[in-house]
Amino acid sequence: QVQLQESGPGLVKPSETLSLTCTVSGASVRSGGYYWSWIRQPPGKGLEWIGFTYYTGSTNYSPSFKSRVTISVHTSKNQFSLHLSSVTAADTAVYYCSRFTVDTTGHYFENWGQGALVTVSA
Amino acid sequence: SYVLTQPPSVSVAPGKTASITCEENNIGDTNVHWYRQKPGQAPVLVIYYHSDRPSEIPERFSGSNSGNTATLTISRVEAGDEADYYCQVWDSNSDQPVFGGGTKLTVL
Numbered sequence: 001q002v003q004l005q006e007s008g009p010g011l012v013k014p015s016e017t018l019s020l021t022c023t024v025s026g027a028s029v030r031s032g033g034y035y036w037s038w039i040r041q042p043p044g045k046g047l048e049w050i051g052f053t054y055y056t057g058s059t060n061y062s063p064s065f066k067s068r069v070t071i072s073v074h075t076s077k078n079q080f081s082l083h084l085s086s087v088t089a090a091d092t093a094v095y096y097c098s099r100f101t102v103d104t105t106g107h108y109f110e111n112w113g114q115g116a117l118v119t120v121s122a
Numbered sequence: 123s124y125v126l127t128q129p130p131s132v133s134v135a136p137g138k139t140a141s142i143t144c145e146e147n148n149i150g151d152t153n154v155h156w157y158r159q160k161p162g163q164a165p166v167l168v169i170y171y172h173s174d175r176p177s178e179i180p181e182r183f184s185g186s187n188s189g190n191t192a193t194l195t196i197s198r199v200e201a202g203d204e205a206d207y208y209c210q211v212w213d214s215n216s217d218q219p220v221f222g223g224g225t226k227l228t229v230l
Contacts, residue, residue, distance in 0.1 A: 046224045047157075047165065047208055060217055096164055100219070105171035106153035107212035107219060112164040 002026040004097050004113035012091075012120050018084040020116060022097030027111075029078050030055045035100040036073060036080040037109065040093040048093075052100050053080055087120045094118075124149075124213045126222035133228045134199050142225045144192040144209030152211050154192040156185060159224075160205045168207075169194060196227075204229045 008020035022036070029036055037052035051061035053071045061069050068085040084091060095118055099111040127145045134140040144154060156169040167176055169185040172192070182197045196203055209222040 047221045049219050049221065062218060063216075105174065106155060108153075108155040108167060108170045108210065109157070109165070109219075110167055110170075110176075112166070115164050 002099060002111045004099065004111060006095060006097050006113045006116035008116060008118070010117060010119060012087055012118060013122055014088055014120055015086055018082070018087050018091060018095075018118055018120070020082045020095055020097070020118070022080050022082075022113060024078050024080070024099070027099065029073055029080060030075050033101065033103055034110075035060075035102060036071075037098045037100040038071060038082045039096045039098055039109070041096070041115075042090075042093040050082065050084075050095075089120050092118065092120045123216050124211055124220040126209055126211065126220060128207075128209060128222040128225045130223070131226045131228065133230055134196075135230045136199055136201060138199055140196040140199050140203070140227055142194040142196075142207050142209075142227065144194075144222050145190055146211075147190055149190055149192050149211065150188045152214075154185065154187050155210045156183075156194045157208045157210065158203075158205045159208065165208065199227075199229055201229050203227060 003025045005023045012018045035052040038050040051071050053059045053073045070083040073080045094115040096115045097113040098109040101110040157165040158168045159165040168179050172187045173185040184195045186193050206224045208224045
């Protein structure tokens with residue numbers, strides 16, 4: 001059973017960098033056919049894709065975040081991470097990590113972490 | 123690029139059938155996936171590849187996709203089905219996933 005768990009500070013000051021780690025169990029981040037992704041959900045709003053990484057280190061980011069986001073994979077720890085710089089109150093959200101499946105049946109978010117609420121406030 | 127349009131809310135009586143739509147021009151030409159998000163919980167994949175279900179999702183959940191509309195259908199609706207539902211596609215032009223705005227299903 002694949003499980004993902006987000007961890008990191010729940011409070012970040014404006015203009016600083018938000019950093020979260022996702023620990024994967026029950027699967028290897030080295031597995032082909034899966035991308036390791038971050039999605040966020042502002043309070044009361046819908047889902048917003050941030051980006052994903054592959055085990056090779058290649059990345060794909062949403063244009064909405066591209067100038068200030070870095071997603072990295074750490075194969076030795078079976079983890080991947082999110083860094084979002086220059087945060088504002090608009091970045092307050094629940095951040096989810098997810099395993100994104102890419103195969104003949106499509107491209108979809110097969111497994112999700114429970115989510116981590118990050119509040120941006122001084 | 124895709125802009126997926128979902129109705130903000132759908133209401134249905136217990137035991138009846140709920141239909142949640144996801145609209146975009148020619149959406150029938152691509153694979154559509156659906157997620158359920160209960161209050162305070164993470165989203166869960168309920169339908170992928172138009173109408174396939176993960177093993178833990180009951181047969182009451184089904185999907186269809188044709189023309190400009192994809193539909194998630196929930197038969198014999200139960201109180202526990204009350205949740206937000208999101209559709210999602212892969213935009214091959216921009217190489218990114220796209221979510222619909224979500225539909226809140228209320229069980230009366």
